[in-house]
Amino acid sequence: MHRDVTLREVAQLAGVSSRTVSNVVNGYANVTDHTRARVMQAVEELGYRPNVLARNLAQGRSGQIAVVVPYLDTPYFSELLQGIIRAARVQGYNVLVDQTDGDPDHERMLIHHGRSRLLFDGVILSPLGLDQQALADHDPRLPLVVLGERVSQGTFDHVGIDDVTASRQATEHLLDLGRTRLAAIGDQPYPTGEAAQLRTRGFREAHQRRGARVHEDLIVRTPRFNRADGAGAMRHLLDLPEPPDAVFCYSDLVALGAIHALTERGLRVPEDVAVIGYDDIEDGAYANPPVSTVSPDKELIATTAVERVLLRIASRTPPPGMELRAPHRLVLRHSTIGRVASSRPR
Amino acid sequence: MHRDVTLREVAQLAGVSSRTVSNVVNGYANVTDHTRARVMQAVEELGYRPNVLARNLAQGRSGQIAVVVPYLDTPYFSELLQGIIRAARVQGYNVLVDQTDGDPDHERMLIHHGRSRLLFDGVILSPLGLDQQALADHDPRLPLVVLGERVSQGTFDHVGIDDVTASRQATEHLLDLGRTRLAAIGDQPYPTGEAAQLRTRGFREAHQRRGARVHEDLIVRTPRFNRADGAGAMRHLLDLPEPPDAVFCYSDLVALGAIHALTERGLRVPEDVAVIGYDDIEDGAYANPPVSTVSPDKELIATTAVERVLLRIASRTPPPGMELRAPHRLVLRHSTIGRVASSRPR
DNA sequence: CTGAAAGCGCTAACAG
DNA sequence: CTGTTAGCGCTTTCAG
Numbered sequence A, B: 001m002h003r004d005v006t007l008r009e010v011a012q013l014a015g016v017s018s019r020t021v022s023n024v025v026n027g028y029a030n031v032t033d034h035t036r037a038r039v040m041q042a043v044e045e046l047g048y049r050p051n052v053l054a055r056n057l058a059q060g061r062s063g064q065i066a067v068v069v070p071y072l073d074t075p076y077f078s079e080l081l082q083g084i085i086r087a088a089r090v091q092g093y094n095v096l097v098d099q100t101d102g103d104p105d106h107e108r109m110l111i112h113h114g115r116s117r118l119l120f121d122g123v124i125l126s127p128l129g130l131d132q133q134a135l136a137d138h139d140p141r142l143p144l145v146v147l148g149e150r151v152s153q154g155t156f157d158h159v160g161i162d163d164v165t166a167s168r169q170a171t172e173h174l175l176d177l178g179r180t181r182l183a184a185i186g187d188q189p190y191p192t193g194e195a196a197q198l199r200t201r202g203f204r205e206a207h208q209r210r211g212a213r214v215h216e217d218l219i220v221r222t223p224r225f226n227r228a229d230g231a232g233a234m235r236h237l238l239d240l241p242e243p244p245d246a247v248f249c250y251s252d253l254v255a256l257g258a259i260h261a262l263t264e265r266g267l268r269v270p271e272d273v274a275v276i277g278y279d280d281i282e283d284g285a286y287a288n289p290p291v292s293t294v295s296p297d298k299e300l301i302a303t304t305a306v307e308r309v310l311l312r313i314a315s316r317t318p319p320p321g322m323e324l325r326a327p328h329r330l331v332l333r334h335s336t337i338g339r340v341a342s343s344r345p346r
Numbered sequence C: 001c002t003g004a005a006a007g008c009g010c011t012a013a014c015a016g
Numbered sequence D: 001c002t003g004t005t006a007g008c009g010c011t012t013t014c015a016g
Helices: A007-014 A018-025 A033-046 A052-059 A075-090 A104-110 A132-136 A163-176 A191-209 A227-238 A252-264 A282-286 A298-314 A334-340 B007-014 B018-025 B033-046 B052-059 B075-090 B104-110 B132-136 B163-176 B191-210 B227-238 B252-264 B282-286 B298-314 B334-340
Strands: A064-069 A094-099 A122-125 A144-147 A157-160 A182-187 A219-221 A246-249 A274-278 A292-296 A323-325 A328-331 B064-069 B094-099 B122-125 B144-147 B157-160 B182-187 B219-221 B246-249 B274-278 B292-296 B323-325 B328-331
Touching: A007 A018, A007 A033, A018 A033, A052 B052, A064 A075, A064 A104, A064 A298, A075 A094, A075 A252, A075 A282, A075 A298, A075 B075, A075 B094, A094 B075, A094 B094, A104 A122, A104 A132, A122 A298, A132 A191, A144 A298, A157 A298, A163 A182, A163 A191, A163 A246, A163 A274, A163 A292, A163 A328, A182 A191, A182 A227, A182 A252, A219 A227, A227 A246, A227 A252, A227 B282, A246 A252, A252 A274, A252 A282, A252 B282, A274 A334, A282 B227, A282 B252, A292 A334, B007 B018, B007 B033, B018 B033, B064 B075, B064 B104, B064 B298, B075 B094, B075 B252, B075 B282, B075 B298, B104 B122, B104 B132, B122 B298, B132 B191, B144 B298, B157 B298, B163 B182, B163 B191, B163 B246, B163 B274, B163 B292, B163 B328, B182 B191, B182 B227, B182 B252, B219 B227, B227 B246, B227 B252, B246 B252, B252 B274, B252 B282, B274 B334, B292 B334
Parallel strands: A064 A094, A064 A122, A122 A144, A144 A157, A157 A323, A182 A219, A182 A246, A246 A274, A274 A292, B064 B094, B064 B122, B122 B144, B144 B157, B157 B323, B182 B219, B182 B246, B246 B274, B274 B292
Antiparallel strands: A292 A328, B292 B328
16 A cells, blocks of 8 residues: 655645645645646646645634434435535535434434544534433534424524424314314333424314313324334324324324224224324335325425534534524325325325 | 543643554553553543544555445345444444445445545445456455355355355245246346346256256346345246246346336236245345245354455455355245245244 | 653744 | 644553
């Protein structure tokens, strides 16, 4: 393994100082066309490529952001991650991905800059194990953007959609279908379950607005928002003396699990039970039946998160924490309205 | 923003040289218990945390591997990525994730060490746009592990399953069900479609073994292995004068798309058409009906890939390229065998 | 087992 | 517009 070409060698060959080469390589305009050409030629000739490690050390930044999600195999997160990586690359940033499995200690470590400094310049975090309190305690020097349904504490940005409104609209849709016994799957009445609680609030508000009464025993808790939880909760609901005729699920995975359980029992969706989900993942569109859902603008969430974290990285003094709301819309498919609409997704 | 604590400051406080602190921090045994304790205390007291950037430069390695997949929102890749990140973390490595969208230039850039040196110490690549030829041309100094169905060229490792056998078994299963008009969705008869070609080969071999004849017009090409392609291909097949009574899909997504199209036309799976997929993604298990599939040992593929790339990184002289085969098994669900088996996945 | 000191390759004051 | 030079903070050879 022969030694790599260094900046200095390029400078030597081009007959200029290393400072000038650095300027050329980094596009700092202060160079004559003529010198630039000479330098470029030397770069070509020697096959020079900058050593990021040295640059990082000299600049005191890594040019990387960390994206931290609870579970990578959750379609919602992978779809989001995709957008984040694209947006970051455009800005010349690389993305370090980490998965926490919802482990609070792991999440806590990350908002304190990991176990070593400077590995990443900022973090985009989708918290699961940490509540508001714990999040507020993050290293104030670490540019942080939080995704999901937490509220900004002034020291970091928060990007998400209006969960209460979205949930209310989803529930109203079910009520407007003439359904009367609505279930909700996914409540989490404890500090780290803020996302879930906002959705439950929307669920209640919808009933209130439509003058319907909430069936408290049809609000089911689940530890996570995955398929297995959805299926389990649905089975539980079907075992009740008076099962629901519609279900608002706190994620599309939960909805898919619920539909799985319904089918298993020989029930039809939506004829016997209407189902609506949340997140608008691709699986939902192709499921049988295709699942109605709350569709957040994921692309915008991703680009906004990247934009904000880079802005924080670039700022000398940390900007105040902002609350950023992306738009959402209700996407109606067979799982609530039946085969009346065109069935072809996309 | 106050300056960070450096190794030297710790050394000063502990009354030892920086060399010793370095030894302690990195666990190089050559230190007295006594000195170690003193150093540790100083570390605590000052809240010292090593600066990775400096360490990287001094060591000439980044402690990162790049994982490069065509599409992050493809469940198969996100499930694999999950395993890779876990395995890498155990070894103290961070994972840089990149998505190529199958762009050959992007892939080519990566196997030549990206646009700058040392950003990552090795690469795990799932190629899509590059064929054997192009892959063989990778920077020989870059530790490389290739996933999927390519064959090692001697200069990198290849980790995958035995596609021909797996595909043959899936097809035999359909034939053994008594189906006679088998379709295959996903063929790609061009240089970068090696994965697809191996599956087509297995499809043919199965017919041969069972003494059945291959219906050439039922082998459908698709540019990708996603839901939309699956649905499109299935619609095409259903428009034929004599549609198939069973379909072997080259991915579970294709299978889900195919089932979507079948349901749309009012056909029943598997009564009218049996469907089997490939990859064993979670969606398949919860789909309606649950999808039979070829299940590769993803966990093993992930850990093996990490193991091999780290081994290559650690080796002074590059080890010869190895061909590593992970096991697979056939998972039978309703989409081929109907409701006879237990329906609860997992 | 520990100390001193020379880099790692690049950036960015500070002149000129 | 370009050259000189002093770091960035850590690792690591070489002595002792």
